[in-house]
Amino acid sequence: DIQTTQSPSSLSPSVGDRITITCRTSRSVDIYLNWYQQKPGSPPKVLIFRASTLETGVSSRFVGGGSGTVFTLTITNVQPEDSATYYCQQTYTTPFTFGPGTKVQIK
Amino acid sequence: QVQLVQSGSELKRPGASVKVSCRTSGYTFTSYAMNWVRQAPGQGPEWVGWINTHSGDPTYGQAFRGRVVLSMDASINTAYLEINSLKAEDTAMYYCARDVSFDKWGQGTLVTVSS
Numbered sequence: 001d002i003q004t005t006q007s008p009s010s011l012s013p014s015v016g017d018r019i020t021i022t023c024r025t026s027r028s029v030d031i032y033l034n035w036y037q038q039k040p041g042s043p044p045k046v047l048i049f050r051a052s053t054l055e056t057g058v059s060s061r062f063v064g065g066g067s068g069t070v071f072t073l074t075i076t077n078v079q080p081e082d083s084a085t086y087y088c089q090q091t092y093t094t095p096f097t098f099g100p101g102t103k104v105q106i107k
Numbered sequence: 108q109v110q111l112v113q114s115g116s117e118l119k120r121p122g123a124s125v126k127v128s129c130r131t132s133g134y135t136f137t138s139y140a141m142n143w144v145r146q147a148p149g150q151g152p153e154w155v156g157w158i159n160t161h162s163g164d165p166t167y168g169q170a171f172r173g174r175v176v177l178s179m180d181a182s183i184n185t186a187y188l189e190i191n192s193l194k195a196e197d198t199a200m201y202y203c204a205r206d207v208s209f210d211k212w213g214q215g216t217l218v219t220v221s222s
Contacts, residue, residue: 043212095168
């Protein structure tokens, strides 16, 4: 199975900051990586698919990058509504493994 | 619009079985595979498996082989997740999610296993 890790495990930015979350996979997944935002009581919501493609309706403040084994999710101009847990997931091969998550709490 | 609507919460005793449904609308059911994802309380999501809705063939994650059965009824555009011999550690929210893109999700079904 492909192992998926994330760093950091938590962040506490201020409104207006720019933050970056990194996701690493144990072997290459090409560009087949999704990023999700999850708020309590709701299912994960896809923000970015295929590493860098923004899902329809998602703010352009969310930017995905990378390929192979290292990927990033950058949130620019952080807003209070960005408070959530963010997960990456490789969709290159089954099992489609998720990262452990990064909790973002806005100061 | 595309919708995935799951069945309601379940409370089960250890050793029992549960069958969760995911009823779809707004797209051609057999054109997109259906995933199932488990999320235990306070934990991250975990992929359970998926079913090829064209052929009906399921694929399971290693941790779920043996006690989990994925099935479907294309005539009513519905996918199912069945868990047998329930254990306390199966207590979790279970989600269905469409295709390898995971672009649409059901609202989730809470399964609680308790004596």
